Amino acid sequence: MNTMAEAIDKTTGAMSASELAGGIHSRATVGDFTVADPRMSCRDVDVWYGSKQAIKGVSLDIAQNEVLSMIGPSGCGKSTFLRCLNRMNDTIDGCRVTGSIRLDGQDIYDRSLDPVPLRARVGMVFQKPNPFPKSIYENVAYGPRIHGLTNNRTELDALVESSLRKAGLWEEVKDRLDQPGTGLSGGQQQRLCIARTIAVSPEVILMDEPCSALDPIATAIVEELIDELRANYSIAIVTHSMQQAARVSQRTAYFHLGDLIEVGETNDIFTNPRHKLTEDYITGRFG
Amino acid sequence: MNAWTLTLFLLAVMAAAYHLGRKRAISGAGGIDRIKTLHSLPLYHGLYAALWAGIPALLLLGLWSGFQDQIITALVTASLPPESLDGLSEGRVGLLINDIRNLATGNIVSSTLTPGIQAAADQYGRLQQISSWTKWLLVLTVALGGMGLALSHTEPGMRARNRVERIVKIIMIVFSSIAILTTLGILLSVLFESLRFFHAISPLEFFLGTSWSPQIALRADQVGASGEFGAVPLFTGTLLVSAIAMLVAVPIGLMAAIYLSEYASRGVRAFAKPVIEVLAGIPTVVYGFFAALTVAPLIRELGTSVGLEVASESALAAGLVMGVMIIPFVSSLSDDVINAVPQSMRDGSYALGATQSETIRRVIVPAALPGIVGGILLAVSRAIGETMIVVMAAGLAANLTANPLDSVTTVTVQIVTLLTGDQEFDSAKTLAAFALGLTLFMATLTLNVVALTIVRKYREQYD
Amino acid sequence: MTDPSVNPDTSTPRRAIDVVNASLKRRYAKERRFRLLGATAVGLGLVFVLLLFADIVGKGYTAFQQTYYRLPVTLSADLVDPEGTRDPRTLARADYMTPIRQSLRQLFPEVKDRRERRQLNSIVSVGAPQLIAEAVIANPDLIGTTSDFWILADDDIDMLVKGYIDRNAPESDRRVDDRVIGWIDRLEDEGRVAKRFNTIFFTHGTSREPELAGIAGALMGSFYTLVLALALSFPIGVGAAIYLEEFAPRNRWTDLIEVNINNLAAVPSIVFGLLGLAVFIGFFGVPRSTPLVAALVLTLMTLPTIIISSRAALKSVPPSIREAALGVGASPLQTQFHHVLPLAMPGMLTGTILGMAQALGETAPLLMIGMIAFIVDVPGGFTDPATVLPVQIFLWADSPERGFVERTSAAIMVLLAFLFLMNLAAVLLRRRFERRW
Structure with missing residues (x-):
């Protein structure tokens, strides 16, 4: 696989996206989509919405303690792909996923696998901050409570505090934990949602354009937070902003019309894109 | 059915007014080929005349039908010999009036006839007759008058469309206000009667009392007369x-x-x-x-x-x-x-x-x-x-x-x-x-x- | 908060997922219970619908048939038409009860005792002669002949034949005693008893006798009331909706109107009855018990429904239509009447039909304005005393005779059938003209 992918040089990269979609699927991906010790690994993933194919044969690995960013123009399927990773697509009528997605070697689309504990292991942060209409404390405590992670109030208090601390929100809200989470500013709400996700001790965190609804200052804080979280979690982030991808991620994957066009070290992708489409996107010719 | 026939008559007058208004506008313009010189289409001139013929007359008809009964009753009551009302409660007067009304329409009467009541019933019938004729006369006069007024205005330069639209808009405003009138009507009707009730029974007893048996004796000597x-x-x-x-x-x-x-x-x-x-x-x-x-x-x-x-x-x-x-x-x-x-x-x-x-x-x-x-x-x-x-x-x-x-x-x-x-x-x-x-x-x-x-x-x- | 050294996160992520997995069984049990609870609620709702309809239909379907006796009746000329004029007025007033009784006497010659004879006579409805009168007026040649007539049975016998009276109950608990049962059995054996389609139910006004009671009067009353209510509420409702949705400035007055309309939609219907009693009857002297006053009250009641749905219909017409019309120089009112209104009309009509369905089923306010009076005649106009179908149902439901139970249920079936048709019309209208912009 590896060699095949590398064999495709810049000339084949000039193929149009539709030709790429023609059938060779993942083999068309430029760059090495595998990693040494993957946390999650996806092979030949197709996603269909009814009769419309949204993802076409994508193969991609996510490593331990890395931030993988997914970029690409609107409608390229990067959010759809992200939602496959913890089976959030299950909630959408008529959505069908084929191929294999493995978490620590176990196929998450296996019939016997239960999405509930899966989602406890693979958390997700959404584009628009979506705190529950509850107090800040209850927002963070919600996950531990439903999963029964703590045995008593003291433990729960400690878990809420540590989660809020890790999300960098503790100092700002420690005096008003009983106030509604919806009363916070946009950036604070998003960090609250991150704290909420951390509180159930996931192994992988998926982030779907987490900063698109935030102002630049709040964005900077969240980006810093993502960088810190890398120490303990694997993170996959979908972003619209190439600068953000460059700032926070170690590896970058470029999607186009449902195809994974190119994947590689973030530095390489931005300084030396090997595929024409990647280059066009990065240099701002479309997107 | 009197009022229904009259309404039909009114509709006929309105139709005639529409026709005349249209025709007058066209002839005012100098024929069907020259209607471009009119400010508004002939249709609007027709509608203008019809509305003028219909609305004031309909209003009058409505008001008349609504109040004729009250006025006649008041007139009849006033004409009753005063001694026949002496010592009667308000309720008894109501019964008496009811008798008179029934007598005039040829229904069965509850109490015995006295010449006074018979006379009052006659007068009631007479007044109703008069009222009915006057109503016809007045309503049709107003309708025709309205039509004449509108037609006399009709000339090529008249902004008939704008006028019609203004009238229609006012009608719609009146329609929307019916919701408020309804609420007001509910409030006033229950409020007035309630106030009269609270004159007789203290609100304290009503809202705090624990015994309810609203039987009021017809005669004062019966037991439990108060309820x-x-x-x-x-x-x-x-x-x-x-x-x-x-x-x-x-x-x-x-x-x-x-x-x-x-x-x-x-x-x-x-x-x-x-x-x-x-x-x-x-x-x-x-x-x-x-x-x-x-x-x-x-x-x-x-x-x-x-x-x-x-x-x-x-x-x-x-x-x-x-x-x-x-x-x-x-x-x-x-x-x-x-x-x-x-x-x-x-x-x-x-x-x-x-x-x-x-x-x-x-x-x-x-x-x-x-x-x-x-x-x-x-x-x-x-x-x-x-x-x-x-x-x-x-x-x-x-x-x-x-x-x-x-x-x-x-x-x-x-x-x-x-x-x-x-x-x-x-x-x-x-x-x-x-x-x-x-x-x-x-x-x-x-x-x-x-x-x-x-x-x-x-x-x-x-x- | 607590000792910061207690940090559960020092444990590995594995531990968390083990806890999660351990609790799963319990959580899924809860999930199933909750789901079952929801399904039960839906099931209960459906069962209630089924029960209600089954109960009504089960009680009422027998009312569409009525017991008759086929008896040979001799209409002697000197009893029916002594002067031989065959004048319909004479024929209508003639005594037909005597020939019926004579016929019964011939069939049961052994009944001699006066009390027994009276009992025998009572198996025939008091309305039976009237049916013969109608037949004779239609065909005067029957006079002087003997022919078989279908004679209407009394309601007690009707109940007996339909099996509502338990023959095994002690005689004193029954409305029909053993002797009468014997007679009826004999008539049945001779093939003289039959259940025939109950035309009286659809052609007659109400009556104190169940076998003579029909819904024609109530139906006509409902018809006049609805026609008038429709004629009043539709233009007023649509006019108000157009004004409020398209022209009204946003100010206190229109806010007040809005609040009022929404509240009126939720005011108990009986309060409208009080309004009708105090204002229309008490103040304006509108005659009580008439379709006119009922229509006025129902108009006020249904206006909020019509206005609210008409406004929704207007809202669904895209602004581009208005802009296009205004752009070619139409006045705002022309825009409304030529372009917006035709497009919004299906929605408005749907709302109006639903409002009328509500008005058709309404009872409480009409009790206040005298529709409860006992009126036998079928009304012929807006100012004739009348009752309406739901009030008729209420009155019959209150009647003690067993025969009224099935008739009440049957009247309910007729009412529900009309409501069903109206709702069907509304649904079809919506389907047919629904437009997605």
Whole structure:
């Protein structure tokens, strides 16, 4: 696989996206989509919405303690792909996923696998901050409570505090934990949602354009937070902003019309894109 | 049928006015080929004339029909020999007038005839005759006058369209104001009669008294001549029946809404939702029949079989059936508010690994709570205002009890009972019905305003 | 908060997922219970609908048939038409009860006792002669002949034949005693008893006798009331909706109107009855018990429904239509009447039909304005005393005779059938003209 992918040089990269979609699927991906010790690994993933194919044969690995960013123009399927990773697509009528997605070697689309504990292991942060209409404390405590992670109030208090601390929100809200989470500013709400996700001790965190609804200052804080979280979690982030991808991620994957066009070290992708489409996107010719 | 014939005549005049106005406009322009010189199309000239012919005349006709009876009655009463009114209460005068009216129209009369009454009846008939002729004459004159006025205005430069549009707009404003007039009418009609009632019975007794037996003796020497108007048993009865209804409707309605909007497949939802909503379209008299003839005997039988004493008209039967009636009300309102909870809330919860029921109980229902509460308040308002079920199934005994197997009576039952028997319009008994009506109106109004405000605020939150 | 050294996160992520997995069974049990609860609620709702309809239909379907006796009746000329004029007025007033009784006497010659004879006579409805009169007026040649007539049975016998009277109950508990049962059995054996389609139910006004009671009067009353209510509420409702939705400035007055309309939609219907009694009857002297006053009250009641749905219909017409019309120089009112209104009309009509359905089923306010009076005649106009179908149901439901139970249920079936048709019309209208912009 590896060699095949590398064999495709810049000339084949000039193929149009539709030709790429023609059938060779993942083999068309430029760059090495595998990693040494993957946390999650996806092979030949197709996603269909009814009769419309949204993802076409994508193969991609996510490593331990890395931030993988997914970029690409609107409608390229990067959010759809992200939602496959913890089976959030299950909630959408008529959505069908084929191929294999493995978490620590176990196929998450296996019939016997239960999405509930899966989602406890693979958390997700959404584009628009979506705190529950509850107090800040209850927002963070919600996950531990439903999963029964703590045995008593003291433990729960400690878990809420540590989660809020890790999300960098503790100092700002420690005096008003009983106030509604919806009363916070946009950036604070998003960090609250991150704290909420951390509180159930996931192994992988998926982030779907987490900063698109935030102002630049709040964005900077969240980006810093993502960088810190890398120490303990694997993170996959979908972003619209190439600068953000460059700032926070170690590896970058470029999607186009449902195809994974190119994947590689973030530095390489931005300084030396090997595929024409990647280059066009990065240099701002479309997107 | 007099008024209907006249209305037909008026319509004919309007049609003629339309035709004449059109023709005049065309000829004013100098023929059908030159109508471009008109400011407005001939159609509008016609409409202008028709409106002028119709509206003032219709207004006059309405006013005349509305007030002729009052004026004639006043005239007849004034002409009665004063000694025949001496010492009569207001109510007795009303009866007397009624007799006169019946006599004039050739119906049976309750009291014995005196020449005075006979004369008054004759005069009544005469006045009615005069009034009727005058009405015809005046209305048709006004119609023709209006038409003439409009036609005399008609000339090519007249802005007929603008004028017609202004009239139509004013008519629409009047139509929209009918809502306010209705509220005002309700308020004034119940308020005035209630005030008269509270002159006779102190509000303290009405709102705090615990004994209700509104029988007022016709003659002063009868026992229990005063009647008792302590409405507390009515209020508790209403609350008891409503509470039973809500105990049935809220859990079933809410759970059904949750199941249909969160769990049910599209097919089940498409079938079950309209079928349950059929319950909302069934007339209340049908529920009343069902409660009185099927549910009440059933409960009574069940009760006796386990050794309980059940009144044949128990609060339970009425409450249960009322609850069934309110189920679709609660479920469709809850369905609306649950669907208004944004998908992002569900996503957030599922992404944390919550199961569907956890998401519903801990996120969706709390998020939708204000809307659900608003819906339940509206349902309560409907329950306490519901009439037919309780009239047919709850009974008349004003018991102060919390036992659902007992017979209770409600505010609405008493309003119906007090107003459907044969009685004078002005007796304390009749007036009591209006006092109850006022209480009912204020209670439901408050509930509605609070509920609608809550629901509106809730909707704005997620819009 | 607590000792910061207690940091559960020092444990490995594995531990968390083990906890999660351990609790899963319990959580799924809860999930199933909750789901079951929801399904039960839906099921209960459906069962209630089924029960209600089954109960009504089960009680009422027998009312569409009525028991008759086929008896040979001799219409002697000197009893029916002594002067031989065959004047319909004479024929209508003639005594037909005597020939019926004579016929019964011939069939049961053994009945001699006066009390027994009276009992025998009572198996025939008091309305039976009237049916013969109608037949004779239609065909005067029957006079002087003997022919078989279908003679209407008394309601007690009707109940007996339909099986509502338990023959095994002690005689004193029954409305029909053993002797009468014997006679009826004999008539049945001779093939003289038959259940025939109950035309009286559809052609007659109400009556104190169940076998003579029909819904024609109530139906006509409902018809006149609805026609008038429609004629009043539709133009007013649509006019108000257009003004409020399209022209009204946003100010206190229009806010007040809005609040009022929403509240009126939720005011108990009986309060409208009080309004009708105090204002229309008490103040304006509108004659009580008439379709006119009923229509006025129902108009006020249904206006909020019509206004609210008409406004929704207007809202669904896209602004581009209005802009296009205004752009070619139509006045705002022309825009409304030529372009917006035709597009919004299906929605408005749907709302109006639903409002009329509500008005058709309404009972409580009409009790207040005298529709409860006992009126036998079928009304012929807007100002004739009348009753309406739901009030008729209420009155019959209150009657003690067993025969009225099935007739009440049957009247309910007729009412529900009309409501069903109206709702069907509304649904079809919506389907047919629904437009997605």
